[in-house]
Amino acid sequence: MTPVGRESTFASRLAPGRLALGFLTFIATILIGGFAAAALVRYSPGFDVDEDVLNPHLSPATIAARHAQREVENGLPRFYLRYLARAAHGDFGKSEAFNLPVSELLRHRASISAGLLVRGTLGGLALGSLLAWLSVWPRRLTLELSAAATSGLLLAIPPAVLALFFFFREWPLWLAVALALLPRVFGTARSILEDFYSSPALLAARARGLGSARLAITYVLGPAAPQLAALAGVAVVLAFGSLIPIEGLCDVPGIGQLALKGALARDLPLLSALGLIITSLVAGVQWMGDLTR
Amino acid sequence: MTRPATILLALVVVLGLAAPSLAPNPYDHQFRDMASASPQPGFPMGTDDLGRDRLSRLLYATRVSVLLAPSAATISVLLALLFSALAALPSRLVAWTLSLANGIFLSLPWIFLFIILRSKLSLNTDPLVSVTLTFALMGVAGWAIPGRAFTASIVEMKDAGWLLQARAAGLRPWRIATAHAWPHLWSLALAQFRILIPAYVLSEASLGLLGLGVADPMPSWGNLLRDLQHPDVVQANPWTLAPLALLVLVMICLESLTPSRKAAL
Numbered sequence: 353m354t355p356v357g358r359e360s361t362f363a364s365r366l367a368p369g370r371l372a373l374g375f376l377t378f379i380a381t382i383l384i385g386g387f388a389a390a391a392l393v394r395y396s397p398g399f400d401v402d403e404d405v406l407n408p409h410l411s412p413a414t415i416a417a418r419h420a421q422r423e424v425e426n427g428l429p430r431f432y433l434r435y436l437a438r439a440a441h442g443d444f445g446k447s448e449a450f451n452l453p454v455s456e457l458l459r460h461r462a463s464i465s466a467g468l469l470v471r472g473t474l475g476g477l478a479l480g481s482l483l484a485w486l487s488v489w490p491r492r493l494t495l496e497l498s499a500a501a502t503s504g505l506l507l508a509i510p511p512a513v514l515a516l517f518f519f520f521r522e523w524p525l526w527l528a529v530a531l532a533l534l535p536r537v538f539g540t541a542r543s544i545l546e547d548f549y550s551s552p553a554l555l556a557a558r559a560r561g562l563g564s565a566r567l568a569i570t571y572v573l574g575p576a577a578p579q580l581a582a583l584a585g586v587a588v589v590l591a592f593g594s595l596i597p598i599e600g601l602c603d604v605p606g607i608g609q610l611a612l613k614g615a616l617a618r619d620l621p622l623l624s625a626l627g628l629i630i631t632s633l634v635a636g637v638q639w640m641g642d643l644t645r
Numbered sequence: 646m647t648r649p650a651t652i653l654l655a656l657v658v659v660l661g662l663a664a665p666s667l668a669p670n671p672y673d674h675q676f677r678d679m680a681s682a683s684p685q686p687g688f689p690m691g692t693d694d695l696g697r698d699r700l701s702r703l704l705y706a707t708r709v710s711v712l713l714a715p716s717a718a719t720i721s722v723l724l725a726l727l728f729s730a731l732a733a734l735p736s737r738l739v740a741w742t743l744s745l746a747n748g749i750f751l752s753l754p755w756i757f758l759f760i761i762l763r764s765k766l767s768l769n770t771d772p773l774v775s776v777t778l779t780f781a782l783m784g785v786a787g788w789a790i791p792g793r794a795f796t797a798s799i800v801e802m803k804d805a806g807w808l809l810q811a812r813a814a815g816l817r818p819w820r821i822a823t824a825h826a827w828p829h830l831w832s833l834a835l836a837q838f839r840i841l842i843p844a845y846v847l848s849e850a851s852l853g854l855l856g857l858g859v860a861d862p863m864p865s866w867g868n869l870l871r872d873l874q875h876p877d878v879v880q881a882n883p884w885t886l887a888p889l890a891l892l893v894l895v896m897i898c899l900e901s902l903t904p905s906r907k908a909a910l
Contacts, residue, residue: 373741377748384749508896510850513873513889520876596756597851601874612855638751 378639385631386436388624391428444625449617454625457610465595465606472529473591477584479530480537487538488545489568499538507535512597519602532594533587540586544579548572585637592630650898657895661707668701673862683882690884693872697862703887706864710846711895713780718841720784722791722834729795733803733822743796750789758782759857772863779858783845791837798833802826843899850892866892 410418438444444454480503487499506514511532518528548554554571562570573580599608607626614622660667669687670676680696682688690699728746731739762782766775802808811821846866852858853867861868869888872878879885 373744374748377745380745381749504897504900505893507900508847508893509889510847510854510870510892512851512854513870516873593756597855600855615857635748638748 374639378635381635382628382632383436385628385635386439387432388627391432439625439628444628445621447614447619447622449614449619449622454622457622458607458625458629461606461610464604465599465608468526468529468599468604468606469588469591469595471526472533472594473584473587475526475530476533476537476591477587480534480587481541481580483534483538484541484545487542488549499542503535503538506531510597511594512601515594515598515602525598525602525604529591529594529598532598533591536590537583537587540583541580544576544583545572548576582640585640589634589637592633647902650901653894654898654902657707657891657898658711660704661709661711664701664704664708668698668704670698670701672702672705672864673697681878681881684884690887691882694878699884699887702864702869703891706866706869706888707891709776709859709863709865710849713776714842714845714849715838717780717784717787717845718838720781721787721841722838724785724788725790725792725795725837726830726834728788729792729799732796732799733826740796740800747789747792747796750786751793755782755786756852758786759852766860770860772860775860776863776865779849779852780845783848787841787845791834791841794833794837795830798830799826802829839899839903843896843903846892846896846899 407415442455444458446452447454447457450457483499483503487496511528514532515525515528518525548571551571554567557567557571595606595608596611597608598604599606600612603609611623611626613619614626669689674697676682676688676692676696676698678696679688679692681694682692682696684691688698688700690703692698693702728743731743734740759779759782762778766778807825808821811825816824849858849865850867850870853865854870854873856868856871858867859865866888870892872885873889
């Protein structure tokens with residue numbers, strides 16, 4: 353497809369119907385994610401335990417009346433609406449395992465995960481794009497093969513194993529996130545660059561004698577920018593996915609480790625809040641990515 | 646590259662399938678006086694910290710991974726075909742709902758579902774139940790990726806010239822679907838199936854390493870990798886790296902046989 357063709361595709365992505373569908377998908381994903389989170393908390397073991405039963409000052413009639421009232425209030429639809437309203441104000445309940453408000457736990461750990469995420473994503477994007485560029489632009493078989501082999505080897509190693517290796521060697525962990533991301537970025541970036549590299553517009557410009565740098569900026573990087581931006585969005589989501597195993601195994605006190613500890617302690621309020629927040633983030637990034645893809 | 650990869654993969658599959666005959670010991674038998682033993686006659690790869698034979702566990706783990714990753718991929722592809730077939734209907738609402746469902750499934754953080762699943766399972770859950778649930782959930786959660794490709798292909802087919810010609814020639818919808826649309830979808834389904842297998846092998850390995858995959862004592866490549874968390878054990882017995890080496894080898898073979906995503910689409 354020519355760069356012009358791609359621009360028109362990009363414009364069609366921004367058509368009102370497409371924007372509306374994307375926005376609706378984003379909202380529906382959050383609502384469904386929220387519903388799943390609320391249902392998990394509502395039906396978690398011990399949720400319905402009625403402490404009134406143990407109160408000797410209450411008559412059986414009062415206990416029965418209070419129990420009936422609680423059942424109405426805690427019906428899933430009502431509970432869901434209350435959960436969403438509280439979540440919208442940043443109140444995700446109290447963690448059972450840590451005995452602290454979930455929002456406080458998240459606030460403390462978010463900056464650690466954000467640092468790992470930002471550096472890992474930027475590193476992965478830079479390394480993956482550089483490798484893709486080297487395998488497409490110079491047209492040298494040795495470079496192409498070396499790039500494909502590096503990417504293939506990194507794709508075959510689970511990110512958590514890579515992180516453990518870096519952890520025991522005391523190397524920076526963001527580099528493990530970047531290397532785990534590299535093959536995913538490389539594959540897509542190479543495919544995008546190859547499309548533009550073989551476009552008739554670039555061949556015509558090359559025949560006119562334009563310099564390599566100008567060719568690359570005008571006929572490859574410029575037109576490919578929307579797709580590369582979409583790739584950056586996907587890279588953030590992929591890097592976020594690798595945070596749970598990496599932080600969990602390498603003892604990094606971030607959101608990923610919190611999720612794993614929450615799972616091992618069966619802390620459903622914490623897991624539900626994390627699930628809802630991550631769903632919102634992923635849905636948002638994917639929506640933005642879809643607009644530019 | 647394709648032929649050596651196929652031969653190596655076939656060899657690994659045979660090793661996995663023949664695990665009950667080839668394994669010198671049951672995978673869960675504990676030799677209590679031989680805990681953390683180095684390689685020796687009777688235990689060519691040594692034993693783990695619970696005195697279980699490493700070679701036998703690796704052979705059985707290979708069986709779990711080589712059988713269940715393709716099974717999960719089959720579930721994903723079948724579900725994707727089933728849902729995407731709805732895109733053939735003339736209703737725009739159905740197409741829109743399908744696109745919405747696809748977007749939602751691609752956005753949900755599935756690792757949380759595994760975490761929650763494990764937190765719901767009791768500690769003494771039957772290993773067979775945990776292994777089935779893990780891979781079944783992978784299969785169900787993964788339908789949206791091939792689903793997007795199938796839906797796009799079906800929508801494209803609806804506007805194709807050959808379809809109009811077939812309709813004009815008086816062919817019945819069922820005949821058009823089976824004789825003309827299905828062969829195209831079948832090749833796409835095979836490509837998607839091959840793309841999903843390495844993804845599921847790697848997912849199981851990551852989940853197992855975290856203790857969220859197949860439960861002990863059933864071995865899988867994922868839970869065998871947990872030994873890598875103890876560098877002293879790895880240094881004392883380099884055979885603990887064997888599951889990782891086998892996993893990387895199989896992944897490289899699978900990747901070399903996997904069509905590129907672009908070609909698959």
